Amino acid sequence: MKLFLFTVTALLTLANLSTAARAFSSNPVVVAKVPFNFTVGHDQLPSGTYKISRDPWGLVTIRNMDRQLNVLVATTVEPVSMAGNKLVFHRYGDQYFLSKISSTAFSVHVPVSKMETRVRYQEAQPAGEYHGSVAAR
Secondary structure, eight states: OHOOOOOOHHHHHHHHHHHHHHHTOOOOOOOOOSOOEEETTTTTEEEEEEEEOOOOOEEEEEEEETTTEEEEEEEOOOOSSOOOEEEEEEEEEEEEEEEEESSSOOEOOOOOOOOHHHHHHTTTOOOOOEEEOOOOO
């Protein structure tokens, strides 16, 4: 009886692992070329080509293809946009903060960081938005 329960438990565990592996392998990926330095959370990222993917729990991975940098950020999932692929940045002076990733694959909102709040108050001006196109493949 113990062997039977162990076998059933092992088979269920393998089934769960294979389901999770399929879910992770089907993650949508967006490729974007950002022409300026920008900030995500507390991480400052250089301009360059980025591969952006989202897992089922809302965590977004932003990978710089040129310099092998990776950033993970918790996001809020939004309805998928049919208007096209774009990144939305808040701009304060010459500093850019990633605010939203919108594509036909997924759409997420990046929460405002403490750094962005501090810069916003230092600049004492409302946030302007910069809309950049995302080259999705």
